[in-house]
Amino acid sequence: MxxxxxxxxxxxxxxxxxxxxxxxxxxxxxxxxxxxxxxxxxxxxxxxxxxxxxxxxxxxxxxxxxxxxxxxxxxxxxxxxxxxxxxxxxxERKQKFVELEIINLPLYTIEPQAVQHLISKDFLQSITNAINELPPKCRLIFKLVKDDGLTYKETAELLNLSIKTVEAQMGIALKKIHTTIQVLIPVYARRQQH
Missing domain, CATH: 1.10.1740.10 (RNA polymerase sigma factor, region 2, helix turn helix motif)
Structure with missing residues (x-):
């Protein structure tokens, strides 16, 4: 990321x-x-x-x-x-705008070198899985903002969405990732103690 x-x-x-x-x-x-x-x-x-x-x-x-x-x-x-x-x-006389719900995104990956000293591979994989379980529109917005560095406004313009929609989708993504981390921290801490 x-x-x-x-x-x-x-x-x-x-x-x-x-x-x-x-x-x-x-x-x-x-x-x-x-x-x-x-x-x-x-x-x-x-x-x-x-x-x-x-x-x-x-x-x-x-x-x-x-x-x-x-x-x-x-x-x-x-x-x-x-x-x-x-x-x-x-x-080609096809639709001008693509519905974000039907897009076919590749699976999300987190660059391990950026966080390898902070968390284990299993922990990182769990976070990656949480991101990949996001709805397609939410995952695309998350990728554009977090990976590619676009602002909320730029992402909204690029995808023909309102800024509020981008904010809401980022909120969903971050909440899902936060929930995953909250579940994993006690498990990870127990592993480190043994």
């Missing part, structure tokens, strides 16, 4: 503006898989989602000079992915 900071992408933006192709590859390494999962939730076709993500990075390369002045590059990438996905759906 590493939250991206502005400085993570600022240097990449400057390198892109200078025409550094390696910076584009590093940007792809940072966001490619995340954007693939996101676009898949919209178009429900992995090959098409891969093509859309490639288009996002082609467009990013074409606009590399303008990219340097963008304040929130992750937000830009997600909005670009959403727009390209919706354009495809419009061309």
């Amino acid at each position: 590493k939250r991206r900071t502005k400085t993570d992408t600022t240097q990449l933006q400057l390198e892109l503006a200078d025409g550094n192709e390696t910076a584009l590859k590093r940007l792809y390494d940072l966001f490619g898989e995340r954007l693939l999962h996101f676009t898949f939730t919209i178009v429900h076709n992995r090959e098409l989602a891969e093509e859309i993500v490639a288009d996002v990075f082609i467009q990013t390369w074409k606009k590399r000079v303008q990219i340097a002045s963008i304040e929130n590059l992750p937000w830009y990438l997600y909005v670009t992915a959403k727009n390209i996905s919706l354009n495809y759906l419009r061309k």
Whole structure:
């Protein structure tokens, strides 16, 4: 659950503006898989989602000079992915907006290196399971906010939801995770004593 900071992408933006192709590859390494999962939730076709993500990075390369002045590059990438996905759906005369309840998300994973010194693998797996048991809309919102560092407002705009809905869904997610932790702490503490 590493939250991206502005400085993570600022240097990449400057390198892109200078025409550094390696910076584009590093940007792809940072966001490619995340954007693939996101676009898949919209178009429900992995090959098409891969093509859309490639288009996002082609467009990013074409606009590399303008990219340097963008304040929130992750937000830009997600909005670009959403727009390209919706354009495809419009061309195919499919629905413009996808119901978040029917999206097919990949299972959520927590990066173990970020917390490996604090909790056991079993504890981490239990938290991951709790996140994966969330309803699809709730899990997507949690991922966009906690993993990808989007604000509630950005997440709401990206998913065509109200900020109140995003807040409510984050509340549900955090309550579920909190409940799981509250149940696990006594079990984990007993294990540590033995």
